[in-house]
Amino acid sequence: VHKQQINQENIIQWLSVQTTAISPSIKLHTRNLPSVRGSDGHANSDRMIAMNINVVAHFHQAVETNLASKDSHWVFVNEEISDSEIMELAHSSLGRMTVVRQIFPLWRDSSVSCMRNNHRISSLLCDPQEGYLQSLEVSNLYLYDSVLMLANAFYRKLEDRKWHSMASLNCIRKSTKPWNGGWSMLETIQKTALYPQGRITGLTGIMDFMDNGSNSHVQFEILGTSFSETFGKDIKRLATWDSVHGLNGSLKESRIENGMQGEDPFVMVAENILGQPKRYKGFSIDVLDALAKILGFKYDIYQVADSKYGSQLSNGSWNGMIGELINKASAQNHRADLAVSAITITPERENVVDFSKRYMDYSVGILYHKPEEKINIFSLFAPFDLAVWACIAAAIPVVGVLIFLLSRMQMLRSQNPPGAHHSLSMSNSLHSAIWIVYGAFVQQGGDSMVGSVALRIVMGSWWLFTLIVCSSYTANLAAFLTVSRMDNTIRTFQDLARQMDFAYGTVRDSAVYDYFRAKGTNPLEQDSTYAELWRTISKNNGQDFCVSSPSEGIRKAKKGPYAFLWDMAVVEYAALTDDECTITVSGNSMSSKGYGIAMQHGSPYRDLISQKILELQEKGDLDVLKQKWWPRTGRCDLNSHTNAQPDGRSLKLHSFAGVFCILAAGLLLACLVAALEIWWNSNRCRQEQPKEVTELRARKTQQGEDTATLYFKDPAADANPDIVELQYTEL
Template identity: 30%
Template sequence: MKKKMILQQQMNEYKYHYLFTSFDLETYDLEDFKYNFVNITSFRLVDTADVGVKQILKDIGLYSHHIFKKPYLNLHFTKSTVLESEPALMFDSVYVFAIGLQTLEQSHSLTLSNISCEEENSWDGGLSLINYLNAVEWKGLTGPIQFKDGQRVQFKLDLIKLKQHSIVKVGEWTPHGHLNITEPSMFFDAGSMNVTLVVITILETPYVMMHYGKNFTGNERFYGFCVDILETISREVGFDYILDLVPDRKYGAKDPETGEWNGMVAQLMKYKADLAVGSMTITYARESVIDFTKPFMNLGISILFKVPTSEPTRLFSFMNPLAIEIWIYVLIAYFLVSLCIYIVGKLSPIEWKCINACDLENISIGNQFSLTDSFWFTIGTFMQQSPDIYPRAMSTRIISSTWGFFSLIIVASYTANLAAFLTTERMINPIENAEDLASQTEISYGTLDSGSTMTFFRDSVIETYKKIWRSMDNKKPSAFTTTYEDGIKRVNQGNYAFLMESTMLDYIVQRDCNLTQIGGLLDTKGYGIATPKGSPWRDKISLAILELQERGDIQMLYDKWWKNTDETCTRKNTSKQSKANSLGLESIGGVFVVLIAGIIVAAVVAFFEFWYNFRYNHKATTSQSVVNTKYNQDGILESDRNYTPPDRSFWIEISEELRYASWCMNKQKRPALRRTCSKCTIPKGQRINKL
């Protein structure tokens, strides 16, 4: 009952000390205390290492085999190394009484008579027997036997303590010398246990790393996040450790064909190690064969991928708000509407009007919607400008209104999308999550061999993850890597996605700006310290982990190894979808190209217009006289006469025209190409308004 209460109160650990008053501690079932380093001390009367005790145990085994003819009883007694103190004392008492009685018989003739307890008559040889018993000196099962005044004076008690696997002798107690401690190291305080555990691990940055220099030996060879946690826990719980690498360099996975485990799991199952420390994931399959402590880190599976390249900025990026086919449709609509206005304007009589020519005797009518004016009107309306002609007929107004509504929608849609296309950096990201990864074949992917991530996809019942596993299994062994470094190297080479645990991914992404995380976590799990099945260290280490988490020690260690500013890279702001960037010339440079191209085209057209006008006027002036008119400053016609202008070349005319334009003032008349009308005669003295 007391043992049950101790276990219920969780008082079976090294912090508690129990003193057993019984001399038979070795006969108790201490299985629940052996591996917890509980301080149990007691005294032992029967020395199991004594030759006489061993012979007695052997005789008991042979006797049971001879009498009962049951081999299992023989097996039980011959393998037993414990003799209880009560039967040993009874054996010694009978043996000492026999010696005293034998000595008494040798010196006196013994006559036995019936003695009644109701009468006061005593046996005559009783006093002599007591004297002979006090004179007996013999080594029995309980040690040396000697009496003085009826009390045993020559004996010893062994001081014993519970060690991890057995009970050991640590001292002696005698009536004269009292207590003598022979093993003082067995009496340790709560903070310095004399226990050394074998701990296995696996190299994985930044959890466990190794110094390869000659100056580092033993545990000093290893450093990293998990090494710091192990060192802290060892101080909290109170044990020493020997840290070494697992032989096959694997965490541990079960072979589905043979059912055999490998890696650190196999080492713990075979009791070749006491603890396994590293980035070891707690899974159902592993928990069924080994034990795990409380997780010291929570994580999940995510996708490591190379940072997608930015979409190359084009000179005509301002055209991106509308698709290329929309631009083509708008251009076709422009031509169709312009032709429709031209045709309808010709058909409608309202669009025709009189043209006031200089010759009043020859009055003619014309249409304002010529072919060129129709195209100019349509483009002006689309650009939301005020053209110099307006439709008057109902038919042309309907077309104009419809075209205006069309232009309003197109321009508004273009303006709404322009800001997003020019101010937001767009990324070419071929995959966004695990579903995208499973549904494509251009990008290969894989994970770590014999790890928990591989086991997760292999045993998953979700269709997307099953599809990913089938793809990786078909590409075995190229889809799997032996280390994380191999997977990271393949990701940096491009066109490869690596499925890995988020904590390791976070460490890599913060140090390599060319890599990024795709999507969220595919699952949730944790890292724990593994122990063999039924190990007493699990509960003590779990309590230490919880205490370290509450104090914030594990978080500080995480920041130390993950967020070291000396190693992290400078990454651009990733919130590009919500923050506008400044526009550069590479984004809107096409607008300037269009402007320059328009200016060049206009200059070329003006040149040809000037050339055409020069040729036309040159032919007219060479065939007939031109009326030369002179005006005073008030615009009054002073005189007129007929003359023939000189024959100038085209280049002289254009140079004179450019020189006149460079004056930027209208105080001088143009020297050439005067605008004349052969059909008009202006009376002398008439005022002319100069434009």
């Protein structure tokens, strides 16, 4: 048998339903839901949907045949079940129970006039407090409304003078010819709202049919068992459904116990007042407040004793928040209804508890201390390779020698009058030519008077060469400085596995720890990265590099060369709010998981909370809360992977230290050369013979100044000695 079901996303699903015989005369139509684990950790499949049965009698049979254990969850879909029967079922069942039935809320509204005069039936239907209408069998209500609708349709036909005569019936024949007015009568029923008197209201409410023949005003309610320390097991309305609003849940006047585990920024202790209960804040608390405001419930929060999220122990039991939920479901500890914190949805946890829809995506991040920026005083030479610098250094003297030779050749070819004094160019000497080349290279120019075409070609080629070299250096320097700021040794798990500078680990017995164990020990895993990561993480059963809590891992990452693998949302918040901005985050998406609110299997809150989470996502409220706790512009810049300050884009002094060192070396060399020149010239002057003054002549200038002209003769000179004229003015 197959039954059609509409889930909360209004998607039609086909459920495979089987018939189970619990006695020779009673059969249950049930569907086994996915296998779950009970409080003892053993698998069972006692989650069943029962449809269209005599609920009370059949359920007592199910209890006697041990089909309603403490770990079972029964879902009854029955229109005929009454309030008294529901309470009897709730107290008979050891496990959880959910009931779906049709309701008729119209007559519970005291503002609606009594229908006694309209329908000529019992006056008990006029008192909404009696609940008499709900106690009637639904089949009787529909039977009455069917006759009422048909009578009104006949009346409309007679009023419109469109009556179709009835065909004669023959009870002997096996088949009877259909009535010709049937389709016309159906059309009249569907168009009831178009008549002046309006829609017809019966015992089941307004009768208004759509094109497919269904009544759009049908409503259902969902009831479920709840637990409280004061009243024990009870029945509460969880939600209602209609074709206009869909599933509409409310938890008004409900008080829900929430177990939590502190994790920044999901759940944090807020400011406490002496003598008052602890107050909490965080992203998960904000989500819980939003749900409480929409659904109308109140909640209490307490921290689990062992401060763990929940993992399965060797004996099959669970610790942490998951254990609290399982114990609540098995009636061992009436406390936690929900588990709220940075708890991830995993297949292992879903075997023992239910989760709401994810309210935030999940990935694994790598938190580590920012590497210290390496200081290289000669970093400005990094844009060019050493071989390039060597070639440039060699090109300067080569071109200088070539210019010197060409300049000498030009001077020898020139014809000047005998005895004329030549004004020599700076390129007439080798060191002057090299100086011109160097000046052009550093774009300072030179004072050479180049006359020949050959020299112009050489200098033009050199200037083009220096232009290209300087432009390339400038572009490469900018790119080099940009890349050096973006450089990050750890970007992915592969980088983490290859490097040797950082030790790394995670929290022992956590979801991240179990994930790396599953990936690292899977023989079908093609990527060897996880095997390498797991070998390091699992050394000495996780005692060497793993930590006992997330806060310990964050502190360890701040102190030294340690990479902490944990939830991206948690480590990203830690990096954003770090006082010294010494830690950063890298990593990639681990899997398509997310954070959810955990609750017992079959919890009456699951569907309501999931629906409201989806509504918060569609309206963008969750994005606003995320921006509150993970701002795009926080105290620290996560895009910076070194200990640079916010003004780190400007070049620091150590970046130019090499240039200043070269300048200082040049100045020292110049001073040394100057000292050597002075020493050399002084020694040379002492070795030379004194010059004889050969002629002294004094004369007066026309301006009245006294001048003297001295002529010296150098005995060491040749036959035609140079004459040096010295003039001085006597004041």
